[in-house]
Amino acid sequence: MGGDMNLAIIEKEGLRLFVAEILRQKNTVVGVKDQSAVSSIPGDSGFYTYAPINSPEELTLSFDVTLIPPKKYLLPAYEQLLTFNLSPGSIKADVPKEELIVFGVHPYDIIAINQMDKVFSTVPQDNHYLERRKRTTIIGIDPVKVAPRAFWSSMGADTVASGFDLMLTDIGQCYVVDVGSKKGASLLKMAPRTREAAPAEVKERDKVRAGARKRCDANRLSFSYLELPSLLDGKEEHVIWEEKSHLCFSCGTCNLVCPTCYCFDVRDDVSIDLKKGSRYRTWDGCLLSDFAQVAGGGNFRGHRADRYRHRFYRKGQFIYRRFGDIACVGCGRCSAQCPSDIADPVAVFNRLKEGI
Amino acid sequence: MGSPSPYLPGLATIMKIEEQTAMEKLFMVRPNDGKPLGHKPGQFVEVSVFGVGECPISVSSAPNKKADFEICVRRAGNVTNALHNLKAGDVIGIRGPYGTHFPAEDLRGKDLLFVAGGLGIVPLRSFINYVLERRKDYGRIIVLFGARTPADRLFKAELASLARRPDLEYLETVDVGDASWKGNVGVITTLFPKFAIDPKKTYAVMVGPPVMYRFAIAAARAKGLADDHIIVSFERKMKCGLGKCGHCQMGPVYVCQEGPVFNFAAIKNLEEALS
Numbered sequence: 350m351g352g353d354m355n356l357a358i359i360e361k362e363g364l365r366l367f368v369a370e371i372l373r374q375k376n377t378v379v380g381v382k383d384q385s386a387v388s389s390i391p392g393d394s395g396f397y398t399y400a401p402i403n404s405p406e407e408l409t410l411s412f413d414v415t416l417i418p419p420k421k422y423l424l425p426a427y428e429q430l431l432t433f434n435l436s437p438g439s440i441k442a443d444v445p446k447e448e449l450i451v452f453g454v455h456p457y458d459i460i461a462i463n464q465m466d467k468v469f470s471t472v473p474q475d476n477h478y479l480e481r482r483k484r485t486t487i488i489g490i491d492p493v494k495v496a497p498r499a500f501w502s503s504m505g506a507d508t509v510a511s512g513f514d515l516m517l518t519d520i521g522q523c524y525v526v527d528v529g530s531k532k533g534a535s536l537l538k539m540a541p542r543t544r545e546a547a548p549a550e551v552k553e554r555d556k557v558r559a560g561a562r563k564r565c566d567a568n569r570l571s572f573s574y575l576e577l578p579s580l581l582d583g584k585e586e587h588v589i590w591e592e593k594s595h596l597c598f599s600c601g602t603c604n605l606v607c608p609t610c611y612c613f614d615v616r617d618d619v620s621i622d623l624k625k626g627s628r629y630r631t632w633d634g635c636l637l638s639d640f641a642q643v644a645g646g647g648n649f650r651g652h653r654a655d656r657y658r659h660r661f662y663r664k665g666q667f668i669y670r671r672f673g674d675i676a677c678v679g680c681g682r683c684s685a686q687c688p689s690d691i692a693d694p695v696a697v698f699n700r701l702k703e704g705i
Numbered sequence: 706m707g708s709p710s711p712y713l714p715g716l717a718t719i720m721k722i723e724e725q726t727a728m729e730k731l732f733m734v735r736p737n738d739g740k741p742l743g744h745k746p747g748q749f750v751e752v753s754v755f756g757v758g759e760c761p762i763s764v765s766s767a768p769n770k771k772a773d774f775e776i777c778v779r780r781a782g783n784v785t786n787a788l789h790n791l792k793a794g795d796v797i798g799i800r801g802p803y804g805t806h807f808p809a810e811d812l813r814g815k816d817l818l819f820v821a822g823g824l825g826i827v828p829l830r831s832f833i834n835y836v837l838e839r840r841k842d843y844g845r846i847i848v849l850f851g852a853r854t855p856a857d858r859l860f861k862a863e864l865a866s867l868a869r870r871p872d873l874e875y876l877e878t879v880d881v882g883d884a885s886w887k888g889n890v891g892v893i894t895t896l897f898p899k900f901a902i903d904p905k906k907t908y909a910v911m912v913g914p915p916v917m918y919r920f921a922i923a924a925a926r927a928k929g930l931a932d933d934h935i936i937v938s939f940e941r942k943m944k945c946g947l948g949k950c951g952h953c954q955m956g957p958v959y960v961c962q963e964g965p966v967f968n969f970a971a972i973k974n975l976e977e978a979l980s
Contacts (some may be wrong), residue, residue: 430712433755433857438796440755442710471709473947585976612951615712615944626756628712633950643942644760644782647915649955649977655904658955667957 355528356546356554357537359517364524365510367540368405371450374539377401379422380408380452402452410453410519414680418458418608419451423465423481424632426443430477430615431628443627444476450486450536457499457506457678459489459513462664466512468611471672477630486532489516491557495564498681500695502565504574506678520553525618534639565679571699574675577665584701585658593697594657596638596689603660603683603692604634609668609676612640635659661697711947714753714798719791720773723730725859729824730789731765736799741772745806747833747938747966751946752776752784753798754791757966760784761943761961763828764802767835777827777859803946805966806833807910807936816844818930820894820921822851822913822977826859828910828938828965833867841874847900849875851893851913855886874900893917894924904929912938915980922969922979939978948968 359367371378375558378403397412433440454462462482469478489509501507509516514533516526525546526547528534537543546554572580604610614633617648619626641650649657668676677694684693721733734740742750744764753759760782766775766915780789791797802905809832817836821829836843848867850860868875876896878889892912909925911918918937925935941953943961953960956975972978 397917430710435756438716440713440798442713442715444709468949471948475947475949476710477712574799611949612947613949614952615759615950617756623756628753628759630950633952635951635954637831641942641954643940645779647940649915649941649980655977662956663954667954670957 356551357526357528357543358523358546358550359526359537359540359543363540363542364517365405367450367537368402368408368546370539370541371485371536372403376450377448378450378452379419379582381410381412382407383409383412384416399451408452410490410517410703411494412453413492413494414455414499414682414685415684416682418461418680418682419454419487419605420458420461420465420608420611422449422451423462423485423582424478424611424613426632427629428477428631429627433626433628434625435619435623442476445481445484447481448484448486450488451528452488453490454487455492455501455680456489456509456516457501457504457680459487459509460506460678461680462487463509464609464668464672464676465474465611467672467674486536487513488533488536489513491516491518491554492561492565493519493557494683495561495567496685498568498693499529499547499565499679500568500681501679502562502567503695504675504677504679507562507565509533518554520550520557525550525551525554568681568695570702574677576702577675577677577698578669578693580701581662581665581666587701589697589700590654590658593691595655596691597653597657598688599638599653599656600688601634601637602686602688604636605632606682606686608682609664610634610677634664638676656669657691660692661694664694665698686699712800712945713760714751715801716796717835719793719795719797721793722791725777726857728857729777729779729859731775732788733773734797734799735773737796739772741768742774742799742802744768744774744802744831746809746835747807747828748802748804749797749828749943749946749965750776750801751943752778752788753785753800754787755798757787757799758784759798759944761803761946763794763938764966765827765830767831767838777824777830778963779824790916800828801946803943804961805964807938807966808968809835812908812910813842814844815908816903817846817907818902818907818923818925819846819848820893820909820911820913820917822911822917823851823853823857823900823920824859825912825917825938826850826864827912829910830860830863832910837870841937844906845874846872847874847876847902849893849896850875851879851896851917852877853880855879855883876900892920894920897924902928902930904931904934908934908936910936915940919979931970932973933968935969937967937969938965939967949979 516527948962
């Protein structure tokens with residue numbers, strides 16, 4: 350955790366030069382791109398995606414939320430785990446070696462990454478994830494714009510104490526930079542004209558954060574998120590699961606866009622000459638109808654309402670009981686992107702709290 | 706960590722294939738490194754057919770000092786169909802063993818009531834043979850076996866020799882008989898009225914299709930068995946075996962980690978435990 354000792358100031362122009370220098374030194378950088386220009390939805394204010402950055406001008410730091418969370422760089426949608434030869438049979442592990450800088454991650458997404466770190470470092474450890482994580486530098490940014498469906502302020506996810514290498518806060522003329530790791534400190538040396546933050550600037554950072562938190566409070570849980578595990582106790586038969594899931598397409602969008610959803614499938618690919626192949630993992634989602642289906646056709650969660658309920662229990666209770674984390678960070682992606690708008694945790698959890 | 710990847714299987718060779726029924730084959734498998742699997746009764750392995758995929762399969766042989774072990778596989782999906790097309794000498798991948806095992810040590814001195822429905826005999830066979838190798842360490846042994854039809858019965862010769870043992874009571878049934886079948890007809894719970902037990906000393910160990918548990922557990926309770934005297938092993942989609950991929954979850958429980966073997970008392974209140 351960065352105390353004030355670690356707080357630095359970087360001017361806006363300095364940040365541009367910083368990104369340019371990182372790129373000049375042949376680092377692979379992904380960051381947020383403003384895709385408003387390609388949005389075809391009438392009245393859409395635009396959307397943001399993580400994508401490779403080739404110049405500082407491509408980078409946006411004033412986004413509200415991205416379409417897909419940065420988990421796609423730590424748990425890629427398609428990730429090779431093993432390669433094998435079919436004849437003679439041999440097999441080897443394919444552990445990632447690429448270094449990556451993710452530039453511009455909001456605190457709620459960093460909290461989600463911290464949760465994935467816990468899941469994949471729990472024995473038996475998943476070295477594929479852990480290697481990738483080790484080789485990933487995370488540069489955080491505090492949100493100023495707040496997405497309409499976001500509710501991170503009521504999920505304890507407005508700020509984050511660890512999991513970043515650098516954390517930036519836009520205070521208008523410049524950025525306050527919190528150095529979260531040695532890796533972050535040495536990276537920051539590439540930035541020109543940095544200086545120590547003055548007390549007034551630190552105060553300004555608090556003000557910026559408080560302002561965003563207040564805007565986010567417009568959409569919030571009506572109770573403390575820490576009550577979720579006990580709130581869900583005994584609610585398995587509540588009418589809400591059947592009622593809402595009647596509108597569920599079982600499309601899995603809520604899983605896809607969730608920063609704390611990490612479930613995956615493992616599959617094999619074979620080369621066209623049938624001599625070699627690879628085993629890869631790919632995202633899976635518990636809302637998809639065949640998620641818990643076994644060979645022979647038996648489906649242990651064949652009922653749509655059961656799948657719908659499972660996700661909310663996983664977010665509010667299961668992961669907490671296993672790893673100690675509430676697995677919803679309030680990004681609002683599922684709420685915004687669910688085709689029939691039934692995925693919103695605020696709507697579901699507040700209703701369960703009201704007891705109706 | 707020794708292995709660079711928890712997903713990396715060891716190579717193993719199919720030594721022998723024995724057809725059990727039209728749907729099931731018994732494979733004797735030898736790890737290429739010559740090391741015994743080190744499993745305990747009730748555990749499973751992830752079996753790879755390279756280029757097709759991986760699936761969880763119970764180990765059917767009792768633990769021993771030899772490297773060879775047995776898996777009995779029903780052709781049901783992509784990987785198991787591919788396995789059925791392999792021949793002796795072919796190489797497959799094995800990861801594991803994974804999961805919890807039957808509490809063989811804790812059950813020493815107890816009476817055991819084995820309830821095997823269909824393929825449930827496959828993991829139970831590992832434990833039954835383990836117990837029979839240490840027969841004097843255990844009390845009375847009753848084995849119930851149910852199959853859909855006489856043609857679906859697995860391990861026919863082995864079960865016939867169990868039936869001949871004086872130190873074990875063996876009862877079997879089929880859901881639907883045929884012209885040659887002279888035995889009991891009916892679901893597995895129709896065998897329960899045929900014996901008496903001392904519920905204080907007896908533990909039921911049951912494995913079968915999902916639908917069996919609700920009824921078999923009710924029958925065991927009707928015999929006076931407490932819930933913590935009922936041991937079950939559950940099938941789920943245990944894709945990774947590492948408590949990560951999420952497919953085998955039964956509510957908050959990862960069946961590949963906390964299971965597949967459970968004391969029924971510990972999981973009976975889970976919403977998704979019983980079908």
